[in-house]
Amino acid sequence: MLETIAFQGLIGLALAMYLWLISAGLTIIFGVLRIVNFAHGSLFMLGAYLAFTLYGQVGLPFGVAILLSLLGVGALGLVMERGFLRHLYGVDEAYQLLLTFGFILVLDDAVKLIWGGVFRIPPMPAFLDGAWPVFGRPFPVYNAFVLGVGVLTAGALWLLFERTWWGRIVRATAADREMAGALGVRVPRVFTGVFAFGAMLAALGGALGTPVRVVAPGIGAEMIIQAFVITVLGGLGNLRGAFVASLIVGVLSAYGTLFFPVFELFFIFVIMAVVLLVRPQGLFAR
């Protein structure tokens, strides 16, 4: 029994790290730009499609395919911010929501035109295939890999925001954009950079998932809900909060599946309801 619990916990941790990857970008963008980017799920989807094409069809190594899809989606994020969002910072927030919602529709139809309506899945890369014996059962190498990428990303983001010059600029802009601007920070440039960076994080989640989850038009819609729940749980815009919330949701839902399979449908919402009752501003909000 103990081994079952330990194994399920490990599965939950890998799940949590995946949730963390898809919500990190969303919360960073909100923290700095103060917009909820509904199109985050679509960027996730696009990252998955690009990785599928580059790895599954062109035949590039999986790692290279991931890197290139990050760059591709990052470039798209740049265009989205520069060409569209930038013009809406001054007006009511509802317009920004509408615009990002519009992106969802456009991108969903675009992938349908390019890749067709049928789902796609590439073969498993050889180095991620197979399993290691853990607690007497086979634990997939792939899940361990996701766990590792999640932890590394968390570490890298912490270093980036807390220990680098760029991170300090971004934090200053997030805290008070007018003051930062007055002190010579080129705020619009920071916004563009942060949005593109958030887009790349979305793409990382999508690209990483391609060998084990099918990619299809509309998969972003499901992702954005989970990412949004985690972002709200952790406190909108709070990176550490998103990390902890991912851990809570991932591990608890894995145990829920094991011990209370009947309630599967609304685990994540029960967790959200409880947290919001106790702390309406989210776990780590200032």
Add this chain to the structure above:
Amino acid sequence: MKARFALCGLVLLVAVGLLAPPAGAQCQLGVPVIKLGVQGVSSGTHADYGNQINMGATLAVEEINAAGGILGCRLETRFMDEELKPATAVKNVRYLVNEWGAHFLYGIDSSGSAMAVGPVLPELKRIHFFTHAATQRLTEELVAEKKIREIVRVSVPVYQDGILAALVFKDRKDVKRWATIGADYEYGYVAWNLFKDTLRKHRPDVEFVAAAWAPFRTSDFSSHIAAVMAQKPDAIFSTPWAGEAVTLIRQALLQGVFDQIQLWWQAMGGSVDVLEGLAHDVKQDRFKGKLWATARYIHNWPDTPENRAFVERFQKRWNRLPNYSAETTYSAILITKAAVEKARSLETDRVLAALEGMEIKTPAGVRTFRSVDHQFIYTVPAGRVVMDPRYPIPVLGHLVVVPAKDYYRHPPFTPIAATK
């Protein structure tokens, strides 16, 4: 001046002559065109089912129109996305009938959507040919018990997923411990309950050791697989379908499930999109022959001239193999044609009367109409997922054919729990 008038008149006459249908093709039912309202899911990872419904309907209509229509009346279709949401499906049928003017309705993938649409049909006064939604309650409860006569189902219900599976595996003495990774909605519950009920009767020694449920749009099944495998089952009964089936099976491979179990029943795994998605793993024999499945029609059975010709025409038109939702919708329109020609009317009562006793040749074989629950009866085999040199994608092989009458439920229908 007169000459000019005459010339204009001549031009007009020629124009009218060109526009008018050729003699003999006048619609004998008094409508400009017969409108067929069609819906299925065409978004997300289940999208291929709705698209196949649309392809099947379009092919049927094109062929019928090319051959002169139904009693000289041309057919026209309109397709809508039901999004697997009951509210959307109901809104769609209302729109299709009240605004667009549909004479007949087709399709619907989700059991939940079908159960919501059924009760609306008497008010709309339209027959709905269901071509995928599988809960037995649609025909057993809404038709046989509540007498909603406008419901007709052309596709085989969960008898295929649950009862057939139990009959196919009842003699596997090495398989005693069953677990399910189920679709967390009506279809998944009734399929598992039917399976358990049937298998228990033949095999008092089997145990049902675990159940994990995955809602629509689940993309990470690792915790479901781990939870179920903790109970060391001999076999898995699995009902997520479409892209979710492929995602689930790929993730099960990673956890080494196929080294630990004797067999895996992927109820609708004989579906073309699922077989396409599993192709490279089947080619590498990663399932070790343990993956079994069925569908509501498979393109490689029956081996009849009708079926071969249908598959050929379908591939020529769409450059893909027909999935079951394409065949069932195609056949539903063939059935409509036969019934309307017999009734010589579009009225619900007359068309329903014409369905009585119908036995009709369709690509899936002969379908027989059962009046008590408006269910068409036909046989679809189960089989092992294998490669076949004749096809680019895996197919069901080592087919086990159980006659439909042995695995369909028969009235009086005892209720099956639609709960976990």
